[in-house]
Amino acid sequence: MSDVRVIIIRDSVEREERVVTTGTTAGELFDGDRSIVAARVAGALKDLAYPVADGDEVEAVPLTSEDGLNILRHSAAHVMAQAVQELFPSAKLGIGPPIKDGFYYDFDVETPFTPEDLKSIEKKMQEIQKRGQRFSRRVVSDDAAREELAAEPYKLELIGLKGSASADDGANVEVGAGELTIYDNIDSRTGELCWKDLCRGPHLPSTRLIPAFKLMRSAAAYWRGSEKNKQLQRIYGTAWPSKDELKAYLEFLAEAEKRDHRKLGSELDLFSIPEEIGSGLAVFHPRGGVIRRVMEDYSRKRHEQEGYEFVYTPHATKGALFEKSGHLDWYADGMYPPMQLDEGTDYYLKPMNCPMHNLIFDARGRSYRELPLRLFEFGTVYRYEKSGVVHGLTRARGFTQDDAHIYCTKEQMADELDSTLTFVLNLLRDYGLEDFYLELSTKDPEKFIGSDENWDEATETLRKAAEKQGLELVMDPGGAAFYGPKISVQARDAIGRTWQMSTIQVDFNLPERFNLEYTSGDGSKQRPVMIHRALFGSIERFFAVLLEHYAGAFPAWLAPVQATCIPIGDAHVPYLQEFAAKAKALGLRVDVDASSDRMQKKIRNAQKAKVPFMIIAGDEDMEAGAVSFRYRDGTQKNGVPVDEAVAEIAKAVEDRVQV
Template identity: 70%
Template sequence: MPAELTLTIEGTSSVAAPGTTGTEAFDGRRNVVAMRVNGELVDLAHALRDGDVVEPVTIESADGLGILRHSAAHVVAQALQSIIPDAKLGIGPPIEDGFYYDFAVPEALTPDDLKKIEKKAKEIVKRGQKFVRREVTDDEARAELADEPFKLELIADKGGASDDDGSSVEVGSGGLTMYDNVDPKSGETVWKDLCRGPHLPSTKLIGNGFAVTRSSAAYWRGDQANESLQRVYGTAWPTKDELVAYRERLAEAERRDHRKLGAELDLFSFPDELGSGLPVFHPNGGIVRTEMEDYSRRRHIEAGYSFVNTPHITKKQLFETSKHLEWYADGMFPPMHVDEEKNADGSIKKPGQDYYLKPMNCPMHNLIYRARGRSYRELPLRLFEFGSVYRYEKSGVVHGLTRARGFTQDDAHIYTTREGMRDELARLLTFVLDLLRDYGIDDFYLELSTRDPEKSVGDDETWEAATRTLEEVAVESGLELVPDPGGAAFYGPKISVQAKDAIGRTWQLSTIQLDFFEPELFELDYTASDGSHQRPVMIHRALFGSIERFFAVLLEHYAGAFPVWLAPVQVVGVPVAGDFAPYLHDVAAKLRARGVRVEVDDSDDRMQKKIRTHTKRKIPYLLIAGGEDQDAGAVSFRYRDGHQDNGIPVDEAVDRIVAAIDAKEQV
C-alpha cells in the first residue's frame, strides 16, 4: 500500500490517505450514493487504490435510480419475510420506474398484505440499516442460504445468469457476494441476501419516495414450466414529490389507456370467442384505421413503392429456407397438417404437408422478387404491403392492441445495390420520420440494435459493415442515438425509432433492418451494368410497427381526441330546438359534399345533454344553430375545449373545417 493515494475524481487529481473509501472521498455530498471506479459501478464503501479514476453516481442519475430501486427491493423482501417467515426468496431486480421481488408464499398476496408489507418496509427505512457487502465462496453461500431453494439454484447456475429473467442482479460469472442489512445500533445483521450490488449506504436514503404498488403471479425465472410465485411490485424515487408526480402520470396513463378508450368510443373489442390477442375493429375504429392506411398509401406511392399482396399461410418449406423455423419457431403458431390421405387400414396413402400462419411477410416478398430476373435498373425495388401476420405471444404478455397475436404490419422490403444502400437508408429514415410527424408524433430518438453472436447468422465482417452503415446514417439524422447491444434480429442490425407521446412515455415505432443474409438464403440476384450477377441488399422496414399498435399509440397520445382528419365523426350538428334540425341537415349536406364526416343530432334530448354527449365522444366540431343563426345563414362553432365562435357564415364554416382537415390540425 502506498503512503498516499493519487486519485482522479471528476477529472481532477487529488491525494488521499491509504484505505480511503468512496464515503470519505465524497464526504459532504449527500446525493452521491455510489461511484464508478475505472468504469465499474461499486458501493461507496469500496476501498480505493492508487491511480483509480473515480466518478460520483448521484441518486438522481440513471445509475443512482437503479441502485435506489434495487435497495428498496431488498427492504421490501426483508419486510415480507418478517411478516411471512415461510416465504422463500426469488429474484428482485430494478426495472423501469420501479422494482419487483418474487417470492414463494403459502397463499396469494392480498391488498391487505401489501399494506402490511409497505408499513413494515417504511419502518426498516427509518431505522437506517446499513447495506454491507461481503464476498463469499460458493460453499459459504450454500450454507448461509440452505433454506432458500431458489438462491441455491442461482448459486449452482451462476455462469448462466441473465438480464432477461433478472438473475444477473444476484450472480454473475465471477465470485459471489452477499449483502447484509446491519442494524446501526447493535451492529447485528438482521437480514441478508445474495446480490451483486451495489446498494445505497443506508436504508434511510430510500426516504419517503417509495411505495409498494401491486402484486401478481409470476413463474420462477419467467418459465411457465417452473414453479408459480408471487411478484411484489414497487416504485422508488429520490423525493416524495417525485413519487406523487409519478402517481399522477400513472393516473393520466390509466385515463388514456387505449383499451378503456376503445370501449368508451366504440372503436374496437376483443371477443372471447375469437381468442386472446385477436381484436376486431368496429365502424368508428374502422374509419380511423382506414384514414391512417389511406394516407400512408398515398405517401408510399409518392415515394416510389410498389404494392403487393401475399397469403396468410404457407408451406413449412418457406420458413425453413428463411431460417425462421430455426430462429423464430417459439413465436409461431403450431403448424396445420393438411392433405394427408389414409388407406382403409389407417396406413398413410399420401403424406400430408405442414402449413404455418405467417409471422412476417419478408419471405413471401423474397419470392416476388425472385419470380423473374432483375436488372440493376430496377433497383432500388421497394415492395410494400399491409400484411396480416400472426405470432404466438405468451398469454401473460398479450396487452390490448400493443401486444396482439394477430395484427397488420405496414411492411416494406427494399432491394438495393451495396453501392446504393447508404443513400437508400438515409432517404428511408427521412421518409419514416416525416410520415410519423404527419400523424402528430414528433419527439424522437433512435436506437441501434447490434448483433447477438449466439442468436444470429452470417459472418462478423458483414455484420460490422452493416452496423457501421446504419450507425453513420443514424448519426447524420441529427437525432440522439442510443445503443441496444445484442438486440438485433438474427439476420441483421436495425435502427428503431423511439417516440415520446404527450405524457412523456416512450414507444418503439418504426424499425429499419439491414439484411445481407436473406438474399443469400433465397438466392436473389440482379444483373449488374457489367453483365455480372450480384446479390442485392435487403432492407426490412415497418413504419408503424403494426397498424394496431400505432392505433393504440395515437389513441393514448391524443387521449381519444383524434386530430380532426382522423376523427371517426368530425362534425355533429346540434339544433337549439327541433325546428332548426332541417337547417342543420342542409349544412351537413354541404359538408358531406366536401368529404366531411358529419351527423345531425335531431333526437328528443335537450340541447345541453346533446352537447355533453358529443363532448364525451370527443367530436372535434359541434355546429349549433338556432333562430338567429338560421336567419343569418350562419352557425356557431363549439370546440372540444368548450370555447365557441358564434355567427359564422355557413360557407366560411365549411371552408374552415375542410382547411383544418387538409392541414391535419388538432382542434
C-alpha cells in the same frame, strides 16, 4: 499504516489524484457527499464501504444516475422483503431486482397479497427506513450460504446456479458470478442483525437514503419466469431520490392510465378483443375502423407518391418457405404450430412478409433498370406471444404490418437509405409525432453472417443517413440481428414516453438464401441489396400509440366523427341534416344527433366522444342561414354562415391540424 495512491473521478472531466491511508473507503474519498451512493472501480460497481487499493480509479456513482437509481431501487426491494418477512414470517424469498422506474420482489406465501396487505407492508417499510439500518456486505462460501439460508429453498437453488448461463437477470442480481455475498441489515444504534439476503449488491449505505417509495400492486409470477415452476406472489414498487420526483411519477402514471388505449378503445367504441376470438386478436368497431382506414389511405397515398408498388400475399404458406428463409430456425418459438394439410405437408400462419416478397422479386428475371424496386404491403401476420406479454394492441398475436422491402444495387444503397429515412420521419410527423431520436444497432461479433466489409459499409451508410437528419443518434453496440445493421426511429409521445416506431434494416441473408439476382448493365448476374422497412411497425400498435398520444382527441382529419350537429329542438333537425349533407358531399364525416336528449346532454355526449366540432342551430340560426360553431375546448362562435362553417371544418381536415 502504508499509503495507497488512487484517482478519484467525480465526472467524465474532473479527475483528482490522491494519496490516502490503507483502509480508506470509497465513501471517504467523496467526503461524505450524500448525493454519491456507490463507486465504480475497474468497471465494477462497489459499495461505498469498499476499501480502496493502490492504483484504483474510483468513479463516483450519483444517486440520480442510471446506476444510482438501480441501487436505490434494489435497496428498496430489500427493505420491502424485510418488511414482508416481519409481517409474514412464513414467506419464502424469491428474487428482487430493480426494473425500469421501480423494483419487485417475489415471495412464496400461502395466500395472495391483498391491497390491505400492501398498505401494511408499506407502513412497515417506512419504519425500517427510519431505523437507518446499514447494508453490510460479507463474502461467504457456498456451504456457509447454504447453512445460513437453509430455510430459503429458492435461495438454495440460486446458490446452485451461481455463474450459470441458466441464471436469468433476476437470479444474477442475487448470485452473479465469482464470490458469493450476503447483505446484512444492521441496526445502526445497537449493531443488531435485523435481516439478511443473498445478494451481489451493491446497496446504499443506509435505509435512510431511500427517501421516497411506494408499493404499486401485486401479481402472480412463475419462479424464474418458467410456467413449469411454482407460481409465486410478486409485489411491485417504485422508489425515487425525492418526494417531489415520486409525486411527479405518480402523476405521470395517473395521466398514462387515463390515456391507456385499452380503456379509451372501450370508452370511445373503437375496438375490442373478444374472449371468444382469443387473447391478442382484436376486432375494430365502425368508429375505430374509420380511423384505421384513414390512416391506411393516407399512408397508401404517400407511398405511391414515393414510388412504392403495392403487393398482396396470403396469410399462410408451406413450412418449406420458412425453412428457406431461416425463420423456422430462428423464430419457431414465436410461430403458431403447423397445420397438417395436403397429405402431411406443414402449413404455417406467416410471422413475416419478407419471404413472400422475395418470391415476387424472383417470379421473373430482373434488370438493373428496375432497381430500386420498392414493394409495399399491409400484410397481416401472426405470432404466438406468451399470454404474459400480450398487451392490448401494442403486443398482439395477430397484426398488420405496413411492410416494405426495397431491392437495390449496392451503389444505390446510400441514396435509398437516406431517402427512406427522410420519408419515414416526414410521414410520422404528418400523423402528429414530432419528438424523435435515432438508434443504430450494430453487429454482434459473435452472431452475424456476411463479410465484415459488407457490414462496415452498411453500418457506415446507415450512420451517415441518420446524421443527415440532425437528430440525436444513440448507438446500440451488438444489437443488430444476425443478418444486418438497423436504424430504429424512437418517438416520444405527448407525455414523454418513448415508443420504438419505424425500423430500417439492411439484410445480407435473405437475398443469398433465395438466390436473388438481377442482370447488371454489363450482362452479369448480381445480388441485390435488400432493405427491410416497417414504418408503423404494425397498424394496430401505431393506432394504440396515436390513441394514447392524443388521449382519444384525434385531430379532425383522423377523428371518426369530425363534427356533430346538435339541434336545439326537433324543429331544427332538418336544417342541420341539410348542413350535414353539404359537409358529407365534401367527404367530411358529420352526423346529426336527433335523439330525444336535451341539448346540454347532447353537448356532453359529443364532448365525451371527443368530437372536434359541434354545430348548434336554433330559430335565429335558421333565420340567418347560420350556425353556432363550438370547438372541442368549449369555445364557441355564433352566427357563422353555413358555408363558412363547412369550409372551416374542411380546412382543419385538409391541414391535418389539432383543434
